[in-house]
Amino acid sequence: MEAVHIIITLATALALPVLLGGLWLSIFVPAQGAGRTALVWGCGTLIGLLLIPQLMLALDALDIPLTFRSIASLAGALVALALVVLLFTGARARFSGALAKSYADLPASHKALFIFLLSLIILRMSSLGLEVFLRPLYPWDATMHWATKARVWYEYNSIAPFVDNAQWLELGGKGVFTDVHANYPATVPLLQVWMSLAMAQWNPSLMNLPWLLCFMALGAAFYGQLRVSGVGPVISMAFTYFLLSMPLLNIHVALAGYADLFLGAAYCGALMAFHNWASTRQRWQAVLALVFALSCPLIKNEGVIWSLTFIPALIFTLFSRGDAAKPYVLFALLLVLLWLLLPPDLQITVQIAAHGTTTQWLLAPPALEIAGHALNDMIFEFHAEGLVGIVQSIWLHDNWHLMGYLLLAVLPLGILMPGALVRTYLELTIALGTAVGAFLFLFLFTGFGVAASEFTGVGRIGIQLAPGLLYLAALLCSELLTRGGVRATSGTSLPAAWRPAPFGAPAATITN
Amino acid sequence: MLRITGLSLLLGALALIAGLTLFFSPPGDTESPAPVINVNSADTRIFWGTATTVDDELQLQLNAAGNGVIRLATKRIDARAYPFLHLAIEESAHKPQVSISWITSGKPADVHTYVPHSKSWSSLWLATNEIPEWTGNIGFVRLNVVGQAGETVRIRDFGIYPASPARQLKAIFSDLAGYVPWNRAAMNSHTGVTPVASFYPSMLTVALLALSLLVYSVLLLVFRSRVTFSWHVVALIFLACWIILDLFWQNRLLRQVADTYHTFSGKNVEEKLTVGPDAELYKFVAQVKPLAQRPETRIFVSSSDRYRGQRSAYYLYPLNIYWLVPDSEFPPDDLLHSGDLIVLINPTPMRFNEERQTLATSPVNRLDAELLLNDRIGTVVRLK
Numbered sequence: 001m002e003a004v005h006i007i008i009t010l011a012t013a014l015a016l017p018v019l020l021g022g023l024w025l026s027i028f029v030p031a032q033g034a035g036r037t038a039l040v041w042g043c044g045t046l047i048g049l050l051l052i053p054q055l056m057l058a059l060d061a062l063d064i065p066l067t068f069r070s071i072a073s074l075a076g077a078l079v080a081l082a083l084v085v086l087l088f089t090g091a092r093a094r095f096s097g098a099l100a101k102s103y104a105d106l107p108a109s110h111k112a113l114f115i116f117l118l119s120l121i122i123l124r125m126s127s128l129g130l131e132v133f134l135r136p137l138y139p140w141d142a143t144m145h146w147a148t149k150a151r152v153w154y155e156y157n158s159i160a161p162f163v164d165n166a167q168w169l170e171l172g173g174k175g176v177f178t179d180v181h182a183n184y185p186a187t188v189p190l191l192q193v194w195m196s197l198a199m200a201q202w203n204p205s206l207m208n209l210p211w212l213l214c215f216m217a218l219g220a221a222f223y224g225q226l227r228v229s230g231v232g233p234v235i236s237m238a239f240t241y242f243l244l245s246m247p248l249l250n251i252h253v254a255l256a257g258y259a260d261l262f263l264g265a266a267y268c269g270a271l272m273a274f275h276n277w278a279s280t281r282q283r284w285q286a287v288l289a290l291v292f293a294l295s296c297p298l299i300k301n302e303g304v305i306w307s308l309t310f311i312p313a314l315i316f317t318l319f320s321r322g323d324a325a326k327p328y329v330l331f332a333l334l335l336v337l338l339w340l341l342l343p344p345d346l347q348i349t350v351q352i353a354a355h356g357t358t359t360q361w362l363l364a365p366p367a368l369e370i371a372g373h374a375l376n377d378m379i380f381e382f383h384a385e386g387l388v389g390i391v392q393s394i395w396l397h398d399n400w401h402l403m404g405y406l407l408l409a410v411l412p413l414g415i416l417m418p419g420a421l422v423r424t425y426l427e428l429t430i431a432l433g434t435a436v437g438a439f440l441f442l443f444l445f446t447g448f449g450v451a452a453s454e455f456t457g458v459g460r461i462g463i464q465l466a467p468g469l470l471y472l473a474a475l476l477c478s479e480l481l482t483r484g485g486v487r488a489t490s491g492t493s494l495p496a497a498w499r500p501a502p503f504g505a506p507a508a509t510i511t512n
Numbered sequence: 513m514l515r516i517t518g519l520s521l522l523l524g525a526l527a528l529i530a531g532l533t534l535f536f537s538p539p540g541d542t543e544s545p546a547p548v549i550n551v552n553s554a555d556t557r558i559f560w561g562t563a564t565t566v567d568d569e570l571q572l573q574l575n576a577a578g579n580g581v582i583r584l585a586t587k588r589i590d591a592r593a594y595p596f597l598h599l600a601i602e603e604s605a606h607k608p609q610v611s612i613s614w615i616t617s618g619k620p621a622d623v624h625t626y627v628p629h630s631k632s633w634s635s636l637w638l639a640t641n642e643i644p645e646w647t648g649n650i651g652f653v654r655l656n657v658v659g660q661a662g663e664t665v666r667i668r669d670f671g672i673y674p675a676s677p678a679r680q681l682k683a684i685f686s687d688l689a690g691y692v693p694w695n696r697a698a699m700n701s702h703t704g705v706t707p708v709a710s711f712y713p714s715m716l717t718v719a720l721l722a723l724s725l726l727v728y729s730v731l732l733l734v735f736r737s738r739v740t741f742s743w744h745v746v747a748l749i750f751l752a753c754w755i756i757l758d759l760f761w762q763n764r765l766l767r768q769v770a771d772t773y774h775t776f777s778g779k780n781v782e783e784k785l786t787v788g789p790d791a792e793l794y795k796f797v798a799q800v801k802p803l804a805q806r807p808e809t810r811i812f813v814s815s816s817d818r819y820r821g822q823r824s825a826y827y828l829y830p831l832n833i834y835w836l837v838p839d840s841e842f843p844p845d846d847l848l849h850s851g852d853l854i855v856l857i858n859p860t861p862m863r864f865n866e867e868r869q870t871l872a873t874s875p876v877n878r879l880d881a882e883l884l885l886n887d888r889i890g891t892v893v894r895l896k
Contacts, residue, residue, distance in 0.1 A: 180837070
């Protein structure tokens with residue numbers, strides 16, 4: 001009887017984020033279009049997973065105890081509202097089988113390959129699912145600063161404040177808790193709290209099921225957005241398989257408990273939506289990109305760096321290249337100037353008082369912590385050992401299977417393809433280029449070189465970038481295969497439903 | 513398109529095999545290969561446990577202490593003449609521990625032990641030249657098995673072998689198909705190899721990819737009147753190589769799932785934690801928790817071992833925990849309260865003096881405390 005109860009509550013706890021994000025997204029995504037189903041439920045689930053913790057934060061801010069009933073009621077109300085809106089705007093049209101039609105048009109050999117790759121993905125998800133289902137929380141950081149918070153918040157039905165060790169000692173531990181990284185964002189631990197509240201028990205295995213859900217959602221969103229970008233079903237499925245088969249990504253699901261998978265999914269979600277917004281100018285893609293980009297810092301502190309990579313990309317998207325270069329250069333000069341003129345220990349702080357304690361947010365870059373290391377401890381000098389570590393991690397070890405080699409082959413071809421990297425995929429190139437630049441700077445010019453040479457941080461930060469890089473590789477490969485080489489072509493082959501409206505025109509029409 | 517893709521991959525694979533066996537064969541005298549030494553050799557001896565042979569399979573019954581030892585060769589042999597070691601043990605529910613030991617010349621002789629990293633023992637071929645201590649003149653090669661008293665371990669083969677292309681390929685396959693359970697480093701990096709593997713799987717796959725593409729170019733040249741270049745063939749070759757590499761990873765995942773299932777299935781939360789990797793710490797913490805008289809009791813956790821200290825602290829939540837990172841200073845006296853619990857997880861430099869009822873937090877600092885718990889894992893005191 002207890003098992004049945006747990007299964008029902010678990011199913012509800014997992015279904016609510018899916019429905020919450022999926023149904024709301026479904027309202028705004030045009031009814032027709034390749035990959036719509038995968039996109040809506042994939043991106044929707046990711047949004048739902050990010051939204052549930054924010055609802056919990058909101059309830060806690062209103063002094064409402066965090067219980068399964070209180071959170072589920074709020075989420076359920078939002079789901080019901082989405083359903084009502086959908087009913088009034090033609091739900092049936094939104095759930096028609098666009099995917100089935102594009103699949104039906106495929107030749108038999110393509111269908112066979114599609115099914116084969118899908119089977120491999122399902123096998124992988126089953127293997128990882130069993131691991132998550134059976135194994136109690138295992139990885140190091142998970143027990144050091146993520147699940148510690150979840151355990152306390154679940155027990156107290158509220159988001160009890162965590163402070164650093166010194167502050168905890170000063171306060172005598174009264175009303176506050178401490179762990180190694182008290183300032184890490186609450187999103188990931190709150191997902192574990194959500195699952196635990198649903199089961200009404202602290203279950204260090206089943207509370208990690210959102211990691212599996214995130215992994216599945218990332219795959220679906222990746223496939224859906226590739227289809228929106230005009231990539232065919234087989235190539236989209238092949239690259240989705242590439243993504244979901246990467247060992248380090250798989251390990252972060254099997255040994256759930258770290259936040260890198262969620263950050264990688266959010267950043268990739270933002271990149272994909274941003275690119276498709278730049279191609280189609282559909283407003284819902286812009287909103288999607290904005291939501292994902294803003295959610296990055298809510299998952300991990302370094303997420304703010306990935307969010308900032310969209311600023312130069314946006315400048316290049318909105319202005320002509322000549323105009324765009326000016327603010328970009330000015331911005332870079334301003335940063336250099338600030339670095340030279342401002343004292344190195346300067347910190348801008350924002351303090352928010354609640355529940356008798358003060359939460360302090362440090363906005364200056366020196367306050368950023370990445371993988372537990374403060375940036376203000378960094379001494380900027382070249383670290384050759386970091387380069388060796390990066391090369392080994394990407395091209396020698398099996399972290400990413402053959403992705404490193406794929407990028408080595410595809411990026412030069414992309415450069416040779418007239419207009420590909422500098423026009424068709426310019427915004428992706430700028431955003432990812434900035435992100436990769438930040439990644440390289442971190443591991444080559446700061447003390448993080450150690451994290452690369454000892455293979456600690458480099459793999460985990462890699463998880464945050466790999467899905468986005470693979471998305472760019474998929475677009476370039478598709479372009480190459482469609483063109484039949486690197487010859488010039490008229491541009492992307494977007495499906496009719498996703499073709500761009502002129503800039504400034506209304507967003508894509510919703511067909512009822 | 514499929515035909516030329518398949519042909520390119522097939523010929524690429526053959527070229528890879530040829531390249532591996534011709535240019536990367538281990539050192540060894542292949543002109544007059546040394547004789548195979550295995551459990552069927554005449555001078556094989558059983559030291560601990562008893563053995564019977566059933567259908568070419570050695571059934572080793574472990575002794576009352578749960579030990580079994582098979583010694584292969586007594587005389588000294590040249591390590592280079594035996595570049596491969598084969599171990600084939602039938603899977604059993606109890607999962608005995610296995611190690612291989614040997615001696616090298618020296619006075620007294622140096623004893624070396626290798627514990628196989630891979631847990632795929634159904635047919636494990638090791639390239640011994642990757643084991644640094646397998647060098648010079650060696651002797652007394654032994655298989656050591658530790659399991660449950662009276663348990664029967666079915667050994668299909670244990671032996672050392674001279675070089676041959678087939679054995680080299682088997683050793684490479686063993687590396688690729690090997691299974692190493694999750695470890696703490698898994699979250700950061702997946703190398704795909706054990707420390708004694710000859711090749712990285714990604715390197716082998718890239719070699720296959722490059723050779724297949726080379727073959728495809730040659731086929732294009734040879735059949736230029738009938739075959740034209742297609743990026744789709746290149747893409748399919750790449751996809752096939754990715755899938756081949758991924759199947760080894762999938763195999764490893766399935767082995768891990770089976771292992772995880774064997775350890776944790778059918779158990780509730782408490783039972784899982786008492787059989788998991790932190791079983792002894794968890795059991796100790798379960799004794800500590802009731803000692804906190806109130807939920808707000810402050811608990812300081814200290815250990816010289818970073819892992820043990822941190823894990824113990826984690827299991828103590830949702831109590832109010834302060835984990836002292838190793839080498840950090842103990843909080844000053846004025847910030848400590850009467851009633852605080854101090855949990856010392858071994859190893860620890862802090863000592864409780866039962867006679868004086870004091871806890872030494874440093875060579876010069878003593879705190880008045882009462883002992884609440886003391887066992888092999890750690891000590892718990894309450895500050896007075």
